[in-house]
Every structure is written in C-alpha cells, then in structure tokens.
Amino acid sequence: MLLIPDPKLKSDILEGLIQEVVKYTVYLTDKCAQSLEKMRVKLLSDVKKRNNRETIRAKMDRTFALRRQEVIYDAPMMSNVQARWPALFDAMEINAEFKRITTMPLQSRFLSQLDLLSERLLRVFAKRSGEQGKKLKDIAAMMTDDIDAGRESLIKGLCIYLNENPDVLVQEYMVSVL
Structure with a gap:
C-alpha cells in the first residue's frame, strides 16, 4: 500500500531528518x-x-x-x-x-521552474486589478516568443505583484556585481 502523508506529516519527517543529518555530518x-x-x-x-x-x-x-x-x-x-x-x-x-x-544547479533549475510556471503566473497576474493590474497587463503584453525576454517579463511581473520596484532590484544586482 502506498503511503501519501499529509503536508504537515511530511514537513515533520523532513525536519526530523534534517536535525539528524546535522548532528552527524x-x-x-x-x-x-x-x-x-x-x-x-x-x-x-x-x-x-x-x-x-x-x-x-x-x-x-x-x-x-x-x-x-x-x-x-x-x-x-x-x-x-x-x-x-x-x-x-x-x-x-x-x-x-x-x-x-x-x-x-541553481540557475538552470530556477529558469526551468519559471518556464513551467509561466502560464500560471500570467493567469495570476491577469486577475489583479487597479494600478498593479494595469502594470502587470502591460508586462504580459510585452512577452514575446523570445524566451529570455519572456523570463525577464515574468520576473518583473513577480516584483510588481510583490509590491517591489523591478528597476531597484536590477540596480541592487548591478551594484553587487560591480
């Protein structure tokens, strides 16, 4: 019989496992x-x-x-x-x-998951209204067949959705790289 634990039980099991691994490694x-x-x-x-x-x-x-x-x-x-x-x-x-x-690998893993979730993210963005919804719709309209441009739009959309300024995010990254 296949055991499918509920999320709380799974979380508790993983937390216990982490504690044991930390002790011995x-x-x-x-x-x-x-x-x-x-x-x-x-x-x-x-x-x-x-x-x-x-x-x-x-x-x-x-x-x-x-x-x-x-x-x-x-x-x-x-x-x-x-x-x-x-x-x-x-x-x-x-x-x-x-x-x-x-x-x-972090970057390829992140980008592949972003690609998998892109349609769902666009649906979530489309449900927003007001000023934030308008910005998200504008970003969604800019998406093209270019995968890099699409990923960039999704990340900017996430920033807006989370009430962050995407321009500041890029500036902070550029300052840390330099």
Whole structure:
C-alpha cells in the first residue's frame, strides 16, 4: 500500500531528518577549524584581487564545512556572513554554493521552474486589478516568443505583484556585481 502523508506529516519527517543529518555530518575538529579559518582570512584578500576566480572557487570549496558549521550552530546575522564570506555573494559563487548543498544547479533549475510556471503566473497576474493590474497587463503584453525576454517579463511581473520596484532590484544586482 502506498503511503501519501499529509503536508504537515511530511514537513515533520523532513525536519526530523534534517536535525539528524546535522548532528552527524559536521566533521570539523578544532585543528581543522583553525586551518580553515586561516584559509578564510587568506580568501578575504583573494577576493580583492582581479582575475582570481579559480583560486576563490577552490578555497570556497575547501572552506564549505567551516561556513556550514558557522551558519548552523552560530546562526549569524546576514551582515556578519557577508563580512566574513564576501566571495559567497558573487553570482557564480551563489550558484556553486547552491550546488554544494543540493547537488543541483541553481540557475538552470530556477529558469526551468519559471518556464513551467509561466502560464500560471500570467493567469495570476491577469486577475489583479487597479494600478498593479494595469502594470502587470502591460508586462504580459510585452512577452514575446523570445524566451529570455519572456523570463525577464515574468520576473518583473513577480516584483510588481510583490509590491517591489523591478528597476531597484536590477540596480541592487548591478551594484553587487560591480
């Protein structure tokens, strides 16, 4: 007989599983943590250098356990994570970190899910009225057969739907990339 648990039971099972995995998969000893901390400090200077992507990627791979331990046990504020691990906030490194954690590529996964949900999102956008509805209808009208333009329109539409300014989102991204 096939068991189909309700969402609450499934959530409880997954939460318990996460707690058990966390207990047994962090293998850092004090000596190892000290070594990784030294590597993290060197990484801070490497981030400031140009054309250093491969070195940064390698050090971020090696320091994953330290980063994971800090996040799980210390639960630092985002500003502290950003100060200690500035390389983590690079677009390529975000993709790499997601893959380290989930073994799936973030960007292609996100875009494929966006493509799958595009029709439903357009239906949700069409149900809005007022000023927000007008903006969403204008964005939906701009969608073409060009897949990149369609994805861009959907993301802008999501920003508007969530009462965010899509122009500010792009500006924040550009500032962080530069």
